Amino acid sequence: MSVIAPPPPTIRPTTSSRATRVLGVLSIVGIVALAVFGLFITPPDAELGETIRILYMHVPTVSAAYVAFVVTAVASVAYLWKRTEFWDLLAASSAEIGVLFFALTIFNGMLWGKITWGVFWRWEPRLTTTTVLFLTYLGYLAVRRIPATVSTRATVSAVIGILAVVNIPITHKAVDWWRGLHQEKTIFGTVDPEMQGTQLFTAYLGLTVFLLLFLWLLIHRFRLAWLSERAEERVLDRAIADRRAESVEEAP
Protein backbone atom coordinates (compact mmCIF):
# COMPACT_ATOMS: atom_id res chain seq x y z
CA MET A 1 0.00 0.00 0.00
CA SER A 2 1.48 3.33 -0.96
CA VAL A 3 1.60 5.96 1.72
CA ILE A 4 1.64 9.61 0.74
CA ALA A 5 3.54 11.31 3.47
CA PRO A 6 2.55 14.80 4.54
CA PRO A 7 5.08 17.49 3.73
CA PRO A 8 7.60 18.21 6.43
CA PRO A 9 6.63 21.01 8.78
CA THR A 10 9.41 23.29 7.51
CA ILE A 11 7.93 23.34 3.99
CA ARG A 12 4.78 25.33 3.30
CA PRO A 13 2.51 22.94 1.37
CA THR A 14 1.26 25.67 -0.93
CA THR A 15 2.33 27.28 -4.15
CA SER A 16 0.73 30.56 -3.19
CA SER A 17 2.35 33.69 -1.79
CA ARG A 18 1.57 37.38 -1.57
CA ALA A 19 3.40 37.98 -4.89
CA THR A 20 1.48 35.27 -6.76
CA ARG A 21 -1.84 36.51 -5.37
CA VAL A 22 -1.07 40.00 -6.69
CA LEU A 23 0.00 38.54 -10.04
CA GLY A 24 -3.12 36.38 -10.15
CA VAL A 25 -5.46 39.28 -9.49
CA LEU A 26 -3.67 41.40 -12.12
CA SER A 27 -3.86 38.56 -14.66
CA ILE A 28 -7.56 37.88 -14.11
CA VAL A 29 -8.50 41.56 -14.14
CA GLY A 30 -6.36 41.97 -17.25
CA ILE A 31 -8.07 39.07 -19.02
CA VAL A 32 -11.51 40.49 -18.22
CA ALA A 33 -10.37 43.91 -19.49
CA LEU A 34 -8.94 42.26 -22.62
CA ALA A 35 -12.22 40.47 -23.26
CA VAL A 36 -14.21 43.71 -22.84
CA PHE A 37 -11.87 45.72 -25.11
CA GLY A 38 -11.40 42.91 -27.63
CA LEU A 39 -15.04 41.90 -27.95
CA PHE A 40 -16.98 45.13 -27.37
CA ILE A 41 -14.96 48.35 -27.42
CA THR A 42 -12.60 47.97 -30.40
CA PRO A 43 -14.09 48.48 -33.88
CA PRO A 44 -13.92 45.78 -36.59
CA ASP A 45 -10.78 45.95 -38.73
CA ALA A 46 -10.97 47.33 -42.27
CA GLU A 47 -9.22 44.28 -43.69
CA LEU A 48 -9.71 41.46 -41.16
CA GLY A 49 -13.24 42.46 -40.12
CA GLU A 50 -14.57 40.90 -36.91
CA THR A 51 -11.89 38.20 -37.01
CA ILE A 52 -9.38 40.71 -35.69
CA ARG A 53 -10.85 39.96 -32.24
CA ILE A 54 -9.18 36.53 -32.33
CA LEU A 55 -5.87 38.33 -32.96
CA TYR A 56 -6.07 40.02 -29.55
CA MET A 57 -5.65 36.60 -27.98
CA HIS A 58 -3.68 34.90 -30.72
CA VAL A 59 -0.59 37.14 -30.81
CA PRO A 60 -0.25 37.16 -26.99
CA THR A 61 -0.47 33.33 -26.71
CA VAL A 62 2.19 32.74 -29.37
CA SER A 63 4.42 35.48 -27.91
CA ALA A 64 4.11 34.04 -24.39
CA ALA A 65 4.92 30.57 -25.77
CA TYR A 66 8.14 31.81 -27.36
CA VAL A 67 9.11 33.60 -24.16
CA ALA A 68 8.45 30.33 -22.31
CA PHE A 69 10.71 28.36 -24.64
CA VAL A 70 13.50 30.93 -24.37
CA VAL A 71 13.20 30.67 -20.57
CA THR A 72 13.42 26.87 -20.92
CA ALA A 73 16.56 27.16 -23.05
CA VAL A 74 18.26 29.66 -20.73
CA ALA A 75 17.38 27.54 -17.68
CA SER A 76 18.69 24.44 -19.53
CA VAL A 77 22.04 26.12 -20.20
CA ALA A 78 22.14 27.25 -16.57
CA TYR A 79 21.40 23.68 -15.42
CA LEU A 80 24.28 22.23 -17.44
CA TRP A 81 26.51 24.90 -15.94
CA LYS A 82 25.34 24.94 -12.29
CA ARG A 83 23.73 21.48 -11.99
CA THR A 84 21.12 22.65 -9.51
CA GLU A 85 17.54 21.46 -9.20
CA PHE A 86 16.23 25.02 -9.45
CA TRP A 87 17.22 25.43 -13.11
CA ASP A 88 15.96 21.98 -14.11
CA LEU A 89 12.52 22.53 -12.58
CA LEU A 90 12.34 26.06 -13.99
CA ALA A 91 13.10 24.73 -17.51
CA ALA A 92 10.46 22.00 -17.22
CA SER A 93 7.79 24.29 -15.75
CA SER A 94 8.32 26.89 -18.45
CA ALA A 95 8.18 24.28 -21.23
CA GLU A 96 4.85 22.95 -19.95
CA ILE A 97 3.30 26.41 -20.03
CA GLY A 98 4.84 27.09 -23.45
CA VAL A 99 3.21 23.94 -24.83
CA LEU A 100 -0.13 25.01 -23.33
CA PHE A 101 0.14 28.42 -25.01
CA PHE A 102 1.20 26.82 -28.30
CA ALA A 103 -1.86 24.54 -28.17
CA LEU A 104 -4.05 27.63 -27.62
CA THR A 105 -2.28 29.37 -30.51
CA ILE A 106 -2.94 26.49 -32.89
CA PHE A 107 -6.54 26.23 -31.69
CA ASN A 108 -7.41 29.89 -32.17
CA GLY A 109 -5.41 29.97 -35.43
CA MET A 110 -7.60 27.12 -36.71
CA LEU A 111 -10.76 28.94 -35.60
CA TRP A 112 -9.59 32.00 -37.50
CA GLY A 113 -8.85 29.77 -40.50
CA LYS A 114 -12.36 28.29 -40.46
CA ILE A 115 -13.92 31.77 -40.55
CA THR A 116 -11.50 33.25 -43.10
CA TRP A 117 -10.57 30.36 -45.37
CA GLY A 118 -13.60 28.12 -44.77
CA VAL A 119 -11.41 25.26 -43.53
CA PHE A 120 -9.73 24.60 -40.20
CA TRP A 121 -6.35 23.90 -41.73
CA ARG A 122 -4.21 25.31 -44.48
CA TRP A 123 -0.48 24.94 -44.85
CA GLU A 124 0.02 28.52 -43.82
CA PRO A 125 3.70 29.00 -42.81
CA ARG A 126 3.19 30.21 -39.23
CA LEU A 127 0.51 27.63 -38.43
CA THR A 128 2.76 24.88 -39.83
CA THR A 129 5.85 26.11 -37.95
CA THR A 130 3.90 26.39 -34.71
CA THR A 131 2.64 22.81 -35.07
CA VAL A 132 6.11 21.40 -35.80
CA LEU A 133 7.54 23.21 -32.78
CA PHE A 134 4.57 22.11 -30.66
CA LEU A 135 5.44 18.49 -31.48
CA THR A 136 9.11 19.15 -30.69
CA TYR A 137 8.21 20.33 -27.19
CA LEU A 138 5.75 17.48 -26.70
CA GLY A 139 8.85 15.29 -27.11
CA TYR A 140 10.61 17.32 -24.43
CA LEU A 141 7.71 16.79 -22.02
CA ALA A 142 7.54 13.08 -22.89
CA VAL A 143 11.23 12.69 -22.01
CA ARG A 144 10.58 14.22 -18.62
CA ARG A 145 7.97 11.57 -17.87
CA ILE A 146 10.38 8.67 -18.38
CA PRO A 147 11.50 7.18 -15.07
CA ALA A 148 15.18 7.97 -14.52
CA THR A 149 17.48 9.42 -11.93
CA VAL A 150 16.91 13.12 -11.31
CA SER A 151 20.33 13.99 -12.71
CA THR A 152 19.95 11.94 -15.92
CA ARG A 153 16.48 13.25 -16.60
CA ALA A 154 17.62 16.82 -16.01
CA THR A 155 20.69 16.51 -18.26
CA VAL A 156 18.81 14.91 -21.14
CA SER A 157 15.98 17.43 -20.84
CA ALA A 158 18.44 20.32 -20.78
CA VAL A 159 20.07 19.13 -24.01
CA ILE A 160 16.69 18.76 -25.71
CA GLY A 161 15.58 22.17 -24.43
CA ILE A 162 18.65 23.77 -26.00
CA LEU A 163 18.40 21.89 -29.33
CA ALA A 164 14.69 22.69 -29.60
CA VAL A 165 15.09 26.43 -29.19
CA VAL A 166 17.96 26.57 -31.70
CA ASN A 167 15.69 24.82 -34.18
CA ILE A 168 13.00 27.53 -33.93
CA PRO A 169 14.60 30.05 -36.37
CA ILE A 170 15.74 27.27 -38.73
CA THR A 171 12.23 25.78 -38.89
CA HIS A 172 10.76 29.28 -39.38
CA LYS A 173 13.07 29.95 -42.30
CA ALA A 174 12.53 26.53 -43.91
CA VAL A 175 8.73 26.71 -43.67
CA ASP A 176 8.70 30.33 -44.90
CA TRP A 177 10.65 29.35 -48.01
CA TRP A 178 8.61 26.19 -48.45
CA ARG A 179 5.37 28.19 -48.57
CA GLY A 180 7.08 31.18 -50.20
CA LEU A 181 4.87 31.08 -53.28
CA HIS A 182 1.69 30.54 -51.32
CA GLN A 183 1.57 33.49 -48.93
CA GLU A 184 -1.97 34.44 -48.06
CA LYS A 185 -3.93 36.48 -45.58
CA THR A 186 -2.68 35.61 -42.14
CA ILE A 187 -3.08 36.73 -38.57
CA PHE A 188 0.21 35.23 -37.47
CA GLY A 189 2.89 37.72 -36.62
CA THR A 190 3.39 40.53 -34.17
CA VAL A 191 1.29 43.62 -33.55
CA ASP A 192 0.45 45.32 -36.84
CA PRO A 193 2.34 48.68 -36.97
CA GLU A 194 -0.63 50.28 -38.76
CA MET A 195 -2.94 49.70 -35.79
CA GLN A 196 -4.13 52.79 -34.00
CA GLY A 197 -6.33 53.90 -31.10
CA THR A 198 -8.19 51.24 -29.11
CA GLN A 199 -7.01 48.48 -31.47
CA LEU A 200 -3.36 49.23 -30.73
CA PHE A 201 -4.08 49.60 -27.01
CA THR A 202 -5.94 46.25 -26.92
CA ALA A 203 -3.14 44.49 -28.80
CA TYR A 204 -0.53 45.65 -26.29
CA LEU A 205 -2.92 45.02 -23.38
CA GLY A 206 -3.17 41.40 -24.60
CA LEU A 207 0.60 41.04 -24.76
CA THR A 208 1.04 42.46 -21.26
CA VAL A 209 -1.77 40.37 -19.76
CA PHE A 210 -0.52 37.10 -21.23
CA LEU A 211 3.05 37.75 -20.14
CA LEU A 212 1.71 38.38 -16.60
CA LEU A 213 -0.36 35.20 -16.87
CA PHE A 214 2.72 33.28 -18.00
CA LEU A 215 4.70 34.57 -15.03
CA TRP A 216 1.88 33.70 -12.62
CA LEU A 217 1.49 30.18 -13.97
CA LEU A 218 5.27 29.70 -14.09
CA ILE A 219 5.76 30.54 -10.43
CA HIS A 220 2.92 28.22 -9.38
CA ARG A 221 4.10 25.38 -11.64
CA PHE A 222 7.68 25.74 -10.46
CA ARG A 223 6.67 25.66 -6.80
CA LEU A 224 4.41 22.66 -7.43
CA ALA A 225 7.28 20.80 -9.11
CA TRP A 226 9.58 21.65 -6.22
CA LEU A 227 7.03 20.49 -3.61
CA SER A 228 6.47 17.32 -5.62
CA GLU A 229 10.21 16.55 -5.50
CA ARG A 230 10.22 17.13 -1.72
CA ALA A 231 7.17 14.85 -1.30
CA GLU A 232 8.91 12.09 -3.28
CA GLU A 233 12.01 12.42 -1.12
CA ARG A 234 9.87 12.22 1.99
CA VAL A 235 8.07 9.08 0.81
CA LEU A 236 11.46 7.53 0.09
CA ASP A 237 12.84 8.52 3.51
CA ARG A 238 9.74 7.07 5.19
CA ALA A 239 10.08 3.79 3.26
CA ILE A 240 13.77 3.48 4.20
CA ALA A 241 12.95 4.20 7.85
CA ASP A 242 10.19 1.55 7.78
CA ARG A 243 12.53 -1.10 6.34
CA ARG A 244 15.15 -0.26 8.93
CA ALA A 245 12.57 -0.55 11.72
CA GLU A 246 11.44 -3.94 10.36
CA SER A 247 15.01 -5.25 10.28
CA VAL A 248 15.57 -4.10 13.88
CA GLU A 249 12.37 -5.89 15.00
CA GLU A 250 13.36 -9.09 13.18
CA ALA A 251 16.85 -9.11 14.69
CA PRO A 252 17.22 -11.69 17.56
Place this chain on the structure above:
Amino acid sequence: MVRDVVLIAAKDLRLEWRSRVGAGQVLPFALLCVLLFAFALDVDRGVLQQATAGLFWVVVLFAAVLVVQRSFSVEASDGVIDALRLSGLSPAAVYLGKVAAITVELLALEAVLWLAVAVLYDTTLGGWGLLVGTVLLATVGTAAAGATYGVVGLRLRGAETLLPLLLLPLLAPVLIGATAASDIALGRSAGPGWPWAALLGMFCVVYLLLGSVLFRPLMEDS
Protein backbone atom coordinates in the same frame (compact mmCIF):
# COMPACT_ATOMS: atom_id res chain seq x y z
CA MET B 1 41.13 14.17 -32.41
CA VAL B 2 40.83 13.16 -36.08
CA ARG B 3 42.41 9.80 -35.26
CA ASP B 4 39.82 9.24 -32.50
CA VAL B 5 36.96 10.16 -34.81
CA VAL B 6 38.21 7.70 -37.41
CA LEU B 7 38.67 5.06 -34.72
CA ILE B 8 35.05 5.30 -33.55
CA ALA B 9 33.67 5.51 -37.08
CA ALA B 10 35.72 2.49 -38.17
CA LYS B 11 34.55 0.53 -35.11
CA ASP B 12 30.89 1.24 -35.89
CA LEU B 13 31.29 0.49 -39.60
CA ARG B 14 33.15 -2.74 -38.80
CA LEU B 15 30.31 -3.77 -36.48
CA GLU B 16 27.81 -2.93 -39.18
CA TRP B 17 29.78 -4.82 -41.81
CA ARG B 18 29.88 -7.93 -39.63
CA SER B 19 26.28 -7.82 -38.39
CA ARG B 20 24.70 -6.67 -41.70
CA VAL B 21 21.79 -5.11 -39.81
CA GLY B 22 21.66 -2.15 -42.17
CA ALA B 23 21.77 -4.24 -45.32
CA GLY B 24 19.58 -7.01 -43.94
CA GLN B 25 16.95 -5.02 -42.06
CA VAL B 26 17.03 -1.25 -42.64
CA LEU B 27 17.48 -1.34 -46.43
CA PRO B 28 14.64 -3.85 -46.99
CA PHE B 29 12.44 -1.67 -44.73
CA ALA B 30 13.28 1.40 -46.83
CA LEU B 31 12.51 -0.47 -50.06
CA LEU B 32 9.25 -1.66 -48.52
CA CYS B 33 8.31 1.97 -47.82
CA VAL B 34 9.00 2.82 -51.48
CA LEU B 35 6.56 0.06 -52.48
CA LEU B 36 3.96 1.07 -49.89
CA PHE B 37 3.93 4.64 -51.21
CA ALA B 38 3.14 3.19 -54.65
CA PHE B 39 0.21 1.21 -53.20
CA ALA B 40 -1.10 4.28 -51.40
CA LEU B 41 -0.67 6.87 -54.16
CA ASP B 42 -1.87 5.06 -57.29
CA VAL B 43 0.94 4.45 -59.79
CA ASP B 44 -1.15 5.44 -62.82
CA ARG B 45 -1.68 9.09 -61.88
CA GLY B 46 1.93 10.24 -62.06
CA VAL B 47 1.85 11.26 -58.40
CA LEU B 48 4.84 9.09 -57.59
CA GLN B 49 6.93 10.70 -60.32
CA GLN B 50 5.92 14.18 -59.19
CA ALA B 51 6.57 13.43 -55.52
CA THR B 52 9.72 11.32 -55.96
CA ALA B 53 12.02 13.65 -54.02
CA GLY B 54 9.65 14.11 -51.09
CA LEU B 55 8.88 10.40 -50.79
CA PHE B 56 12.59 9.58 -51.07
CA TRP B 57 13.51 11.89 -48.19
CA VAL B 58 10.61 10.71 -46.01
CA VAL B 59 11.89 7.15 -46.42
CA VAL B 60 15.44 8.31 -45.63
CA LEU B 61 14.26 9.95 -42.40
CA PHE B 62 12.37 6.81 -41.33
CA ALA B 63 15.45 4.72 -42.09
CA ALA B 64 17.66 7.23 -40.27
CA VAL B 65 15.67 6.67 -37.07
CA LEU B 66 16.45 2.95 -37.31
CA VAL B 67 20.12 3.52 -38.15
CA VAL B 68 20.55 5.91 -35.22
CA GLN B 69 18.81 3.50 -32.84
CA ARG B 70 21.04 0.70 -34.03
CA SER B 71 24.17 2.84 -33.74
CA PHE B 72 23.54 3.46 -30.04
CA SER B 73 21.93 0.17 -29.06
CA VAL B 74 25.28 -1.54 -29.68
CA GLU B 75 26.76 0.68 -26.98
CA ALA B 76 24.04 -0.19 -24.46
CA SER B 77 24.92 -3.84 -23.89
CA ASP B 78 27.71 -5.03 -21.61
CA GLY B 79 28.48 -1.52 -20.41
CA VAL B 80 30.19 -0.56 -23.66
CA ILE B 81 29.24 3.08 -23.14
CA ASP B 82 31.11 3.05 -19.81
CA ALA B 83 34.13 1.53 -21.54
CA LEU B 84 33.95 4.35 -24.09
CA ARG B 85 33.85 6.91 -21.27
CA LEU B 86 36.85 5.31 -19.60
CA SER B 87 38.78 4.99 -22.83
CA GLY B 88 40.06 8.56 -22.65
CA LEU B 89 38.49 9.50 -25.98
CA SER B 90 36.95 12.94 -25.92
CA PRO B 91 33.12 12.91 -26.06
CA ALA B 92 33.27 15.23 -29.07
CA ALA B 93 35.42 12.67 -30.92
CA VAL B 94 32.97 9.88 -30.02
CA TYR B 95 30.11 12.04 -31.24
CA LEU B 96 31.81 12.97 -34.52
CA GLY B 97 32.81 9.34 -35.05
CA LYS B 98 29.20 8.28 -34.59
CA VAL B 99 28.06 11.02 -37.01
CA ALA B 100 30.62 9.85 -39.58
CA ALA B 101 29.53 6.20 -39.32
CA ILE B 102 25.82 7.05 -39.52
CA THR B 103 26.53 9.31 -42.50
CA VAL B 104 28.37 6.55 -44.39
CA GLU B 105 25.60 4.02 -43.66
CA LEU B 106 22.88 6.45 -44.77
CA LEU B 107 24.79 7.40 -47.93
CA ALA B 108 25.04 3.73 -48.90
CA LEU B 109 21.32 3.30 -48.25
CA GLU B 110 20.47 6.45 -50.24
CA ALA B 111 22.51 5.25 -53.24
CA VAL B 112 20.39 2.10 -53.44
CA LEU B 113 17.18 4.05 -52.79
CA TRP B 114 17.86 6.52 -55.62
CA LEU B 115 18.25 3.57 -57.97
CA ALA B 116 15.02 2.08 -56.62
CA VAL B 117 12.96 5.26 -57.10
CA ALA B 118 14.52 5.82 -60.52
CA VAL B 119 13.29 2.40 -61.63
CA LEU B 120 10.06 2.01 -59.67
CA TYR B 121 8.82 5.62 -59.92
CA ASP B 122 10.12 6.09 -63.48
CA THR B 123 12.20 9.10 -62.45
CA THR B 124 15.18 10.30 -64.48
CA LEU B 125 18.00 11.33 -62.20
CA GLY B 126 19.88 14.51 -63.11
CA GLY B 127 21.20 17.83 -61.87
CA TRP B 128 24.06 15.87 -60.41
CA GLY B 129 25.98 18.72 -58.80
CA LEU B 130 23.03 19.97 -56.79
CA LEU B 131 21.71 16.47 -56.15
CA VAL B 132 25.00 15.16 -54.76
CA GLY B 133 25.53 18.31 -52.68
CA THR B 134 22.00 18.07 -51.29
CA VAL B 135 22.41 14.39 -50.46
CA LEU B 136 25.70 15.01 -48.66
CA LEU B 137 24.48 18.01 -46.64
CA ALA B 138 21.09 16.53 -45.75
CA THR B 139 22.71 13.25 -44.69
CA VAL B 140 25.34 14.90 -42.51
CA GLY B 141 22.63 17.11 -40.95
CA THR B 142 20.42 14.11 -40.26
CA ALA B 143 23.33 12.18 -38.75
CA ALA B 144 24.41 15.19 -36.64
CA ALA B 145 20.96 15.64 -35.09
CA GLY B 146 20.39 11.88 -34.91
CA ALA B 147 23.61 11.13 -33.03
CA THR B 148 22.75 13.73 -30.38
CA TYR B 149 19.32 12.24 -29.81
CA GLY B 150 20.57 8.67 -30.17
CA VAL B 151 22.49 8.95 -26.94
CA VAL B 152 19.28 10.07 -25.20
CA GLY B 153 17.84 6.60 -25.78
CA LEU B 154 20.99 5.19 -24.25
CA ARG B 155 20.65 7.31 -21.13
CA LEU B 156 16.93 6.82 -20.54
CA ARG B 157 15.62 3.28 -20.51
CA GLY B 158 12.39 3.16 -22.47
CA ALA B 159 13.17 6.27 -24.48
CA GLU B 160 13.89 4.29 -27.66
CA THR B 161 10.27 4.60 -28.72
CA LEU B 162 10.53 8.35 -28.21
CA LEU B 163 13.33 8.78 -30.75
CA PRO B 164 10.98 9.38 -33.73
CA LEU B 165 9.00 11.97 -31.76
CA LEU B 166 12.19 13.74 -30.73
CA LEU B 167 14.09 13.49 -33.98
CA LEU B 168 11.55 13.88 -36.79
CA PRO B 169 10.20 17.35 -35.82
CA LEU B 170 13.79 18.51 -35.45
CA LEU B 171 14.54 17.23 -38.95
CA ALA B 172 11.57 19.03 -40.53
CA PRO B 173 13.89 21.73 -42.00
CA VAL B 174 16.09 18.99 -43.49
CA LEU B 175 13.09 17.32 -45.11
CA ILE B 176 11.84 20.62 -46.51
CA GLY B 177 15.27 21.76 -47.74
CA ALA B 178 16.36 18.41 -49.16
CA THR B 179 13.03 17.85 -50.94
CA ALA B 180 13.01 21.33 -52.47
CA ALA B 181 16.65 21.11 -53.62
CA SER B 182 16.18 17.60 -55.00
CA ASP B 183 13.04 18.69 -56.86
CA ILE B 184 15.04 21.49 -58.51
CA ALA B 185 17.90 19.10 -59.33
CA LEU B 186 15.47 16.60 -60.88
CA GLY B 187 13.81 19.37 -62.91
CA ARG B 188 10.48 19.04 -61.07
CA SER B 189 10.47 22.70 -60.04
CA ALA B 190 12.26 25.85 -61.12
CA GLY B 191 14.32 28.30 -59.10
CA PRO B 192 17.75 28.44 -57.57
CA GLY B 193 18.78 25.41 -55.56
CA TRP B 194 21.64 27.00 -53.65
CA PRO B 195 19.53 28.74 -50.95
CA TRP B 196 18.19 25.31 -49.98
CA ALA B 197 21.68 23.85 -49.96
CA ALA B 198 22.79 26.80 -47.81
CA LEU B 199 19.94 26.12 -45.37
CA LEU B 200 21.00 22.46 -45.16
CA GLY B 201 24.63 23.55 -44.70
CA MET B 202 23.63 25.88 -41.86
CA PHE B 203 21.68 23.06 -40.21
CA CYS B 204 24.77 20.82 -40.46
CA VAL B 205 27.10 23.40 -38.93
CA VAL B 206 24.71 24.29 -36.09
CA TYR B 207 24.01 20.68 -35.10
CA LEU B 208 27.60 19.49 -35.48
CA LEU B 209 28.72 22.29 -33.17
CA LEU B 210 25.90 21.79 -30.67
CA GLY B 211 26.29 18.02 -30.73
CA SER B 212 30.03 18.23 -30.14
CA VAL B 213 29.46 20.43 -27.08
CA LEU B 214 26.37 18.71 -25.65
CA PHE B 215 27.56 15.13 -26.09
CA ARG B 216 29.90 15.49 -23.12
CA PRO B 217 27.17 16.05 -20.47
CA LEU B 218 25.06 13.33 -22.08
CA MET B 219 27.89 10.82 -21.93
CA GLU B 220 29.15 11.75 -18.51
CA ASP B 221 25.80 11.76 -16.77
CA SER B 222 24.72 8.24 -15.91
